[in-house]
Amino acid sequence: MLDDVRVVLVEPSHPGNIGGAARAMKTMGIHDLALVRPRRFPDPQADWRASQATDVLDAATVSSNLEDVIADCGLVIGTSTRERRIPWPTQAAAEFAAELARDGSRGRPVAILFGREVSGLTNEELQRCNLHLVIPANPAYPSLNLAMAVQVVCYELYKAAELGETNVRTGWDRPYATREELEGFFVHLEEVLRAVDFYDPKAPRQAMVRLRRLFERVRADETEVGMLRGVLTHIERAIEDQ
Amino acid sequence: MLDDVRVVLVEPSHPGNIGGAARAMKTMGIHDLALVRPRRFPDPQADWRASQATDVLDAATVSSNLEDVIADCGLVIGTSTRERRIPWPTQAAAEFAAELARDGSRGRPVAILFGREVSGLTNEELQRCNLHLVIPANPAYPSLNLAMAVQVVCYELYKAAELGETNVRTGWDRPYATREELEGFFVHLEEVLRAVDFYDPKAPRQAMVRLRRLFERVRADETEVGMLRGVLTHIERAIEDQ
Known part of the structure; x- marks a missing residue:
């Protein structure tokens, strides 16, 4: 799906934003960039902001009109923050991404249009779109920088295409301690607390319940429980040795 | 919840990224920006990239060390892309945002640390974090620009805070311990471990890092940290009393 996504920047003014958009795309596995009447391109500013994504810039197409860029596309999506006089079908970015991941691009490029830094897309351009995409933002200042909007x-799109419902894996290096190991730790902990006279005789259970809750919710691994047991053993020895 | 989020940029090199981050924050309703040893700030480049978010820049704090910036925080979250030798609890950005929206900040600032443009956060900085946050990205080029990472x-956070489905609240009865309280506990713990001769002289740091990780990820509340300090004090007295 990501291979079919084409990012289209319409009349970008600042070459830095073109480079920033290229980098943003590549970090999310998207490589097809089309520029419509960029004010300055190529440009050293674009290269600098692209960082390691100059390959995306090098492969970008430059065109004098939008129609040519979207002619072969199966879906054309316009990004917009402003309200339009005639309401258009509108989706939040995440919602559209989920739908695209589910339904696929059906073998045709999917163009996503980003407008001018100051004025966005014109009404004519927005009316060439199947739907409008919005990025949820602070109503008092919804004005994302162009490259930032491309990033979001x-x-x-990347999340929907590559991760679906699954999230990052933590990649922990040890199994959870078993319940038996954990209960053994609690017994040991209670012995040590008694040995150091920690308990408030008026409310002896309260402290132990709070400590148990803490060590329950941390979901300790077996190395950690082994280490905690080691600490308790050292404390016992230090008391006895004196 | 958004009012409690503090974006912390650690040693940013390029003032443009500071401005870009400020703009990104404001578009998402977040205003508390802290800078640790910025190479150049204030700077016209920062103002230019901030666009209409110069108010965020003007209110930004500048500090010479990270500890001061996070001392009052209830949660400290580090952004990271690299694998670490000792795995730390890790969440994807969306997952953490949903959890924070559900559980709330419990009245303490939530610091989100973003590292240097080239090298990110150091291991020491990452070990001062309750958990690590990752932005899902193209494994072949996961390198988001600093301000872009702040944007995402x-x-x-904005989506989760403003739009999220309301879920059950955990309804905890105490605020998180502050970072300062937590660091005080770590110092105390290390003293006691030394007093009971716990350390393996061949690998003294290894154990402490694992213990720190455990007590970072449990996100202890202030009562719990107070109780743990009480346990440590009782252990010290028991050793001396003998």
Whole structure:
């Protein structure tokens, strides 16, 4: 699906934003960049902001009109923050990404249009779109930088395409301690607390319940429980040795 | 919840990224920016990239060390892309945002640390974090620009805070311990471990890092940290009394 996504920047003014958009795309596995009447391109500013994504810039197409860029596309999506006079079908970025991941691109490029830094897309351009995409944002200041908007939309597409419901794996290096090991630790802990006279005789259970809750919710691994047992053993020896 | 989020940039090199981060924050309703040893700030590049978010820059704090910036925080979250030798509890940005929206900040600032443009956060900095946050990205080029990373994380926080499905609240009865309280506990713990001769002289740091990781990820509340300090004090007295 990501291979079919084409990011289209319409009349970007600042070459830095073109480079920033290229980098943003590549971090999310998207490589097809089309530029419509960029004010300055190529440009050293674009290369600098692209960092390791100059390959995306090098492969970008430059065109003098939008129609050519979207002619072969199966879906054309316009990004927009402003309200339009005639309401258009509108989706939040995450919602569209989920739908695209589910339904696929059906073998045709999917163009996502990003407008000018100051004025966005024109009404005519927005009316060439199947639907409009919005990035949820602070109503008092919803004005994302152009490359930032590309980053957020590509991020949502990447998440939907590559991760679906699954999330990052933590990659822990040890199994959880067994219940038996954990209960053994609690017994040992209670002995040590008694030996150091920790308990408030008026409310002896309260402290132990709070400590248990803490060591329950941390879901300790077997190495950690072994280490905690080691600490308790050292404390006992230090008391006896004196 | 968004009012309690503090974005912390650790040693940013490029003032443009500071401005870009400020703008990204404001578009997502987040305003508390802290800078640790910025190479150049204030700077016209920062103002230019901030666009209409110069108010966030103007209110930013500048500090010479990270400890001061996070001392009052209830949660400290480190952003990271690299694998670490000792795995730390890790969540994807969306997952953490959903959890924070559900559980709340419990009245303490939540610091989200973003590292240097080239090298990220150091191991020491990452070990001062309750958990690590990752932005799902193209494994072949996961290197988001610093301000872009701020944009994506703030976007997820905004979505979760403002749009999220309301879920059950955990309804905890105490605020998180502050970072300062937690660091005080670690110092105390290390003293006691030394007093009971716990350390393996061949690998003294290894054990402490694992113990730190355990007590970072449990996100202890202030009563729990107070109780743990009480246990440590009782152990010290028991050793001396003998």
